[in-house]
Amino acid sequence: MNDMTLMEKTVDTQKIKIAAKDVNVYYGDSHAIKDVNVEIEDKTVTAFIGPSGCGKSTFLRCLNRMNDTIDICKVKGDILLDGEDIYDKRVDPVQLRAKVGMVFQKPNPFPKSIYDNVAYGPRIHGLAKNKAELDEIVEKSLRRGAIWDEVKDRLDAPGTGLSGGQQQRLCIARAVATEPEVLLMDEPCSALDPIATAQVEELIDELRSRYSVVIVTHSMQQAARVSQKTAFFHLGNLVEFGLTGQIFTNPEDPRTESYITGRIG
Amino acid sequence: MPTIWLVALLLALAAAGFYWGRARALRTAGGDAKDLHSLPSYYGYHVALTSFVPAIAVLAIWLLAQPLFIENRVSGMIPAAAVPENSTLGLVMSDVRRVAEGLDLAVEQGLLTRAEARDLSSGSQDVRALLGEVGVALGNDVRPEVLTAAQAFRNLSNTGKTAMSVVVALLAFGGFAWAYSKTHKDFRARNVVERGVLALLILAASLAILTTVGIVLSMLFETKNFFGLHSWTDFFFGSTWAPNFRGDSELSILPLLWGTLYISFIALLVAVPVGLFAAIYLSEYASNAVRSFAKPLLEILAGIPTIVYGLFALLTVGPALAGLFAKGGLLGVEWMAGATSVLTAGLVMGIMLIPFVSSLSDDIINAVPQAMRDGSLGLGATKSETVRQVVMPAALPGIVGAVLLAASRAIGETMIVVMGAGAIAKFSGNPLESMTTITTRIVSQLTGDTDFASPETLVAFALGLTLFVLTLGLNVLALYIVRKYREQYE
Structure with a gap:
């Protein structure tokens, strides 16, 4: 994909789904995220790019409070989902994570059958009244994960027996099954081969019609291919945030330019 | 020369070999260690090992083989007529050994010269009184055949000892000379030493x-003897355990097996839930501070000797249970006769097994990849849902293995049962009654002043072998389960 089409990418302005204001994150003594302000739109793919250790994954994990599971991690500032502070005391992180789904770097299907992997979330949250409804949810999610045709005949087979790309799409289907509003993806293709990567990227583009997707990636090509908005992180700072076409063709900050041209990394 | 000096000589030779071999290797390289094939110390080790290892091996084998050989030769010298009525060759031979030992002591203390000891005959002197003076008391007068045999015995063992010293010393010096002459800067000493290390590990x-x-x-042979004296159908299928030292005992394993399994079952009923929950708490919920403090504390339990647990059963748990269930107890029932019961032993054994189950399960739970937990938590599962539905199923094979290992320990446990469960062999479903187990019966059948060749004693070996097969089977099953399912997640 070249720069010309990048510039022509249609970006309809959507309503703000997540708004982060003055977010600071500390791991013990180290200051991992510094005063980050960002607004993530609904039905849009937002890419976080930046060199290793710049804090993009840490920030992503703040958005569904996965950092709560790390004892030494402290988050300051406001993160609003649909205008509500997710770090408010009244918010249950467990319910939040059902609304803000997550896909991880390495495919991590549970050692259960394909069906049970997808049915895991709906069962926990009581989304299905009976077996028929659950079957329906599983099928719908696997279709949205673009893996239904490959697994429909072996739903009882273990999820760990699939190939890497299939496993990752299964994990996406699993995340979609709880009807989230936002999907967070932490380098979802870094453990996949190019063909599986292409399939997952295609899937991400389809998911945009229903969800707000935030993806962390090390591959600038991938960010350019799948996202409409891009945020560049460097040393814990959000350096630049804007339209993907804008960032990749005409960055404002010299650090962004250095990174996308490969001078820092 | 006493054997200890021989060993000292070998060690000294090895130490000297190390320095000389090292020095010679360096000399052949003109003092520059870089020209050597191996590091200088490898040449030293080569000489030291070559002089020490074959010699010490021969020494060890000689020391084991010589008494057997002499015994064989000397017992051949005793005519059948010299064995008195209602005695055996074995008893005569033990007399011979005692007389030979006494003569050695007499020579050592200066009562006899070497020549006198060799030429002594039972007619010329009261050998029994003489040996009595050096502290070797004999039951009856020394007969001439026994004295001759004893003298031959001394003769042979002296010759053997001398021959052994010569052979071992020759081997050591020979090895030393050979290795020393091989030492040269191009000699591949490191490879030889590496092979030596490998051989040591294999040994x-x-x-x-x-x-x-x-x-x-050894158990198999004694068990065979036992089944020669006692019917195997009674052992395996009888219903009563009633050893009777006048003979005609009923020796069935079943009541003992029942007691063993019942007590082990109660122990696992205590240990598995408590140990597993402790492991889950420690690995999933506890903060680092709590874990670093609680885990060693729990593992201290594993270091307590089982006899101390036995005391705990005898002095604390038993009386406490009796205070509840026995006559005049708090509950006003009369279900328990004394402090010893299946429940007492089972509870205490369960406490003993808690750290065993928990530390094994803890390792297994920690081996479940963090990605599994993240995946579940990321879907909005709570911590306990994650543990129940993702971590536990993934860890289950390992946990089953841990439980089976705990079970085989429970089956083989002795001290707690001796002190907590009582000594009555019977079938009963009441956990407040005394029962006994295979292990405690082995102890009581073997300790005591009884004829070794009677079925009442030999039954211990049959019991032991059964126990061995039982625990071996459990361990194999546990290992099989752990291995089969271990690679499920990578």
């Missing part, structure tokens, strides 16, 4: 295995 591993085989074989 250690095979010793452990051979010991196991030896234990099984």
Whole structure:
């Protein structure tokens, strides 16, 4: 994909789904995220790019409070989902994570059958009244994960027996099954081969019609291919945030330019 | 020369070999260690090992073989007529050994010269009184055949000892000279030493295995003797355990097996839930501070000797249970006769097994990848849902293995049962009654002043072998389960 089409990418302005204001994150003594302000739109793919250790994954994990599971991690500032502070005391992180789904770097299907992997979330949250409804949810999610045709005949087979790309799409289907509003993806293709990567990227583009997707990636090509908005992180700072076409063709900050041209990394 | 001096000589030779070999290697390289094939110390080790290892091996084998050989030769010298009525050759031979030992002592203390000891005859002197003076008391007068045999015995063992010293010293010096002459800067000493190390490791591993085989074989032979004296149908299918030292005992394993399994079952009923929940808490919920403090504390339990648990059963748990269930107890029932019961032993054994289950399960739970937990938490599962539905199923094979290992420990446990469960062999479903187990019966059948060749004693070996097969089976099953399912997640 070249720069010309990048510039022509249609970006309809959507309503703000997540708004982060003055977010600071500390791991013990180290200051991992510094005063980050960002607004993530609904039905849009937002890419976080930046060199290793710049804090993009840490920030992503703040958005569904996965950092709560790390004892030494402290988050300051406001993160609003649909205008509500997710770090408010009244918010249950467990319910939040059902609304803000997550896909991880390495495919991590549970050692259960394909069906049970997808049915895991709906069962926990009581989304299905009976077996028929659950079957329906599983099928719908696997279709949205673009893996239904490959697994429909072996739903009882273990999820760990699939190939890497299939496993990752299964994990996406699993995340979609709880009807989230936002999907967070932490380098979802870094453990996949190019063909599986292409399939997952295609899937991400389809998911945009229903969800707000935030993806962390090390591959600038991938960010350019799948996202409409891009945020560049460097040393814990959000350096630049804007339209993907804008960032990749005409960055404002010299650090962004250095990174996308490969001078820092 | 006493054997200890021989060993000292070998060690000294090895130490000297190390320095000389090293020095010679350096000399051949003109003092520059870089020209050597191996590091200088490898040449030293080569000389030291070559002079020490074959010699010490021969020494060890000689020391084991010589008494057998002499015994064989001397017992051949005793005519059948010299064995009195209602005695055996074995008893006569033990007399011979005692007389030979006494003569050695007499020579050592200066009561006899070497020549006198050799030429002594029972007619010329009161040998019994003489040996009595040096502290070797004999039951009856020394007969001439016994004295001759004893003298031959001394003769042979002296010759053997001298021959052994010569052979071992020759081997050591020969090895030394050979290795020293081979030492040269191009000699591949490192490869030889590496092979030596490998051989040492193989020897250690095979010793452990051979010991196991030896234990099984020794039990197997005695068990065979037992089944020659007692019917196997009674042993395996009878219903009563009633050893009777006047003979005609009923020796069935079933009541003992029942007691063993019942007590082990209660122990696992205590240990598995408590140990597993402790492991889940420690690995999933506890903060680092709590874990670093609680885990060693829990593992201290594993270091307590079982006899101390036995005391705990005898002095604390038993009386406490009796205070509840016995006559005049708090509950006003009369279900328990004394402090010893299946429940007492089972509870205490369960406490003993808690750290065993928890530390094994803890390792297994920690081996479940963090990605599994993240995946579940990321879907909005709570911590306990994650543990129940993702971590536990993934860890289950390992946990089953841990439980089976705990079970085999429970079955083999002795001290707690001796002190907590009582000594009555019977079938009963009441956990407040006294029962007994296979292990405690083995102890009581073997300790005591009874004829070794009677079925009442030999039954211990049959019991032991059954126990061995039982725990071996459990361990194999546990290992099989752990291995089969271990690679499920990578």
